[in-house]
Amino acid sequence: MQQGSLPLRTRVRSTAYLFVICLLVWLGLTSSLQPQEVLVGVGISVVLPLWLGPHYSQLGLPALGLKRLLFFFIYLLVLGFEVVTANLDVAYRVLHPAMPIRPGVVVIRTHLTSDIARMVLANSITLTPGTFTLDVVGDRLLIHWINVRTEDLAEASRLIGERFERYLRVIFE
Amino acid sequence: MRRALSLIVLLVLAVGLASALRGPSVGAEARRASLIDDDEVNFGRRYNSRAVEETGASNVVASVLVTYRGLDTLGEVTVLFVAATGLAALLHTGRRRRSEREATPASLIVFTGCRFLFPLILLFGAYIFAHGHLTPGGGFQGGAIIASGFLLIYLGCRGRQPESKRLSAVESLAGLAFVLIGLIGLAVGGSFLLNFLPEGSPYALLSAGIIPVVYVFIGFKVGSELGGIVGDLSGAR
Numbered sequence: 001m002q003q004g005s006l007p008l009r010t011r012v013r014s015t016a017y018l019f020v021i022c023l024l025v026w027l028g029l030t031s032s033l034q035p036q037e038v039l040v041g042v043g044i045s046v047v048l049p050l051w052l053g054p055h056y057s058q059l060g061l062p063a064l065g066l067k068r069l070l071f072f073f074i075y076l077l078v079l080g081f082e083v084v085t086a087n088l089d090v091a092y093r094v095l096h097p098a099m100p101i102r103p104g105v106v107v108i109r110t111h112l113t114s115d116i117a118r119m120v121l122a123n124s125i126t127l128t129p130g131t132f133t134l135d136v137v138g139d140r141l142l143i144h145w146i147n148v149r150t151e152d153l154a155e156a157s158r159l160i161g162e163r164f165e166r167y168l169r170v171i172f173e
Numbered sequence: 174m175r176r177a178l179s180l181i182v183l184l185v186l187a188v189g190l191a192s193a194l195r196g197p198s199v200g201a202e203a204r205r206a207s208l209i210d211d212d213e214v215n216f217g218r219r220y221n222s223r224a225v226e227e228t229g230a231s232n233v234v235a236s237v238l239v240t241y242r243g244l245d246t247l248g249e250v251t252v253l254f255v256a257a258t259g260l261a262a263l264l265h266t267g268r269r270r271r272s273e274r275e276a277t278p279a280s281l282i283v284f285t286g287c288r289f290l291f292p293l294i295l296l297f298g299a300y301i302f303a304h305g306h307l308t309p310g311g312g313f314q315g316g317a318i319i320a321s322g323f324l325l326i327y328l329g330c331r332g333r334q335p336e337s338k339r340l341s342a343v344e345s346l347a348g349l350a351f352v353l354i355g356l357i358g359l360a361v362g363g364s365f366l367l368n369f370l371p372e373g374s375p376y377a378l379l380s381a382g383i384i385p386v387v388y389v390f391i392g393f394k395v396g397s398e399l400g401g402i403v404g405d406l407s408g409a410r
Contacts (some may be wrong), residue, residue: 018292018394021292022292022293025293025296025297026296026300028302029297030300030304034377036377036379040303044296044299045296047294048292048295049292050294052291052292055288055291055292056288056289056292057284058288059288059289071369115284115285116279116285116289118281118285119282119285119286119289122281122282123282123286133282135280136280136281136282136283136284137281142278163387
């Protein structure tokens with residue numbers, strides 16, 4: 001854990017991030033705006049980031065901006081849409097008498113660089129039925145695919161990763 | 174001599190068991206029936222009807238655990254402490270395998286996810302033990318959630334395990350604080366673990382006197398203790 005090697009700005013930013021996330025989670029858990037609850041929540045949300053903020057700075061969280069926030073919400077919608085359509089696709093394959101599946105493992109490439117962005121991409125792919133991220137090694141993702149349409153690296157990256165990645169690039173890079 | 178002694182012990186045990194199994198006499202049965210309506214004897218009813226006004230805690234289970242039966246809870250905490258100590262002693266007698274075993278690093282997904290989630294798990298545990306007097310939950314449950322956060326660290330973030338010394342320090346200080354609160358009650362009002370803080374208004378976070386305070390310390394103690402146990406079992410310490 002080399003805390004000293006990270007620039008101060010990154011550490012301050014990630015501590016602030018953690019503060020905001022903790023406070024939001026606390027308000028969600030208590031679902032009350034009583035002064036006592038909020039005060040205790042703020043207290044805990046200050047103490048936790050001061051202790052664990054340096055760990056957060058290694059995630060590679062970007063600076064917060066209006067465009068990023070907007071794209072994040074768009075991304076949630078896109079992800080929801082992809083999950084629903086992929087669900088229907090898998091249901092079709094399961095119910096079809098001939099069961100048209102072609103399972104296999106393919107490798108795709110990502111252009112995302114930060115850890116958190118790659119994790120979000122991998123988890124989005126996993127969340128979408130039919131594709132499952134087995135591992136992430138460097139800029140390669142190992143994907144189990146229920147219906148392998150291509151084994152070509154570029155083509156598979158376009159089919160599986162690109163639909164999420166174009167939003168994630170705006171959010172995280 | 175030993176044979177005679179063991180015979181005597183057996184005899185005492187047999188008499189005791191027999192008198193316990195014989196059941197109450199007819200008179201005692203009637204006496205119990207009259208007493209069952211009495212709140213001083215029927216504790217369950219007493220706690221249910223009067224706990225909220227007596228302790229200010231809207232969660233009756235918490236008021237029983239921390240005030241009415243606070244001493245038992247201190248005993249429970251001690252049992253957990255002894256178990257953790259015994260486990261540590263058992264596991265530390267063997268040779269150190271940590272340096273020999275090269276741990277495979279976890280996948281980026283687990284590694285990043287656990288770094289992202291660990292503070293939030295701690296927050297959730299803190300929420301559970303801070304609200305023990307209001308909602309189901311309390312120090313033990315919150316502590317167990319915090320320990321699950323440590324488990325995640327041991328699984329996902331090899332090489333950045335929490336230091337066992339710091340965990341032990343937190344655990345000892347929290348246990349000490351629990352006993353100190355009890356002693357303050359003894360000094361102020363003459364009984365151990367007396368609820369000496371104001372009760373406040375029900376359903377507020379800062380109410381029910383010492384219950385939330387004690388639960389916070391129990392949460393810290395159980396969390397660090399179970400975290401240490403998880404560390405011991407994973408061979409990281």
